[in-house]
C-alpha cells in the first residue's frame with residue numbers, strides 16, 4: 001500500500017502527465033488518451049517514483065473522483081477528463097436533468113453574469129448534478145457560490161451536453177440567461 005501522501009503525490013503527477021504533459025516523463029498518449037501501463041510504470045520509476053502494477057491499480061480504483069480509467073485487461077490507462085492536450089474521449093452525448101449546478105467563487109460572478117460560463121483553460125464547462133459537489137468545486141477558487149443551470153431548457157434550445165465516465169456533465173458554453181444564483185432566471 002502507498003501512504004496517503006504518496007498516493008496524492010502520484011495522483012497529481014498522473015493528472016499532469018495523462019492530461020497535460022505526457023512529455024514530462026517521456027510517455028505518449030494515443031488519440032483517445034490511453035497510454036501503456038508498463039511503459040508508464042517504467043517512466044515513473046525513471047523519474048523517481050517507484051510503483052508496482054498493483055499499487056497503480058489500487059490508486060485508480062480508490063481515487064475519490066475516479067480521475068483515471070483502465071482498460072478491461074488493465075494494460076492501458078487514461079485520465080477520464082480535464083485534458084488540455086487534444087484527444088477524443090468519446091464522451092456520451094446525453095440529455096441532462098432539469099437542473100445542473102456549477103460551483104465558482106463569488107469574485108467571478110459579475111464576469112460570469114456578463115459573459116456566461118466559459119470553458120476557460122479546459123475543454124468544456126464542468127457541471128454536477130448535485131449542489132454539494134458544486135460547492136466543493138467552487139471552494140477551490142475562494143468563497144464558493146453555486147450557480148443553478150437550466151440544463152433541460154438549454155437542451156431543448158439545442159445546446160449539447162455530454163457526460164464523462166465519472167458522471168461530470170460537460171457543455172461548451174452557458175449563456176448567462178440560463179444561470180441563476182438565486183432562482184431568478186432571465187430565460188426560461
Ligand code: HQG
Pocket residue numbers: 065067082103104105108111112115116117118119120121122125126137138141168
Ligand atoms: C470560472 C476539478 C470569469 C469558473 C473540479 C471556474 C471540477 C469564469 C473557473 C473540474 C467565467 C475555471 C472543473 C467567466 C467560468 N468569467 N470566470 N465568464 N466562466 N469561470 O478549475 O469548473 O481536480 O477550470 O466558474 O472538481 O472549477 O481537475 O473549472 O471557477 O470537476 O479532477 O473559471 O476540475 O476536478 O476553473 O473545475 P476550472 P472548475 P479535477
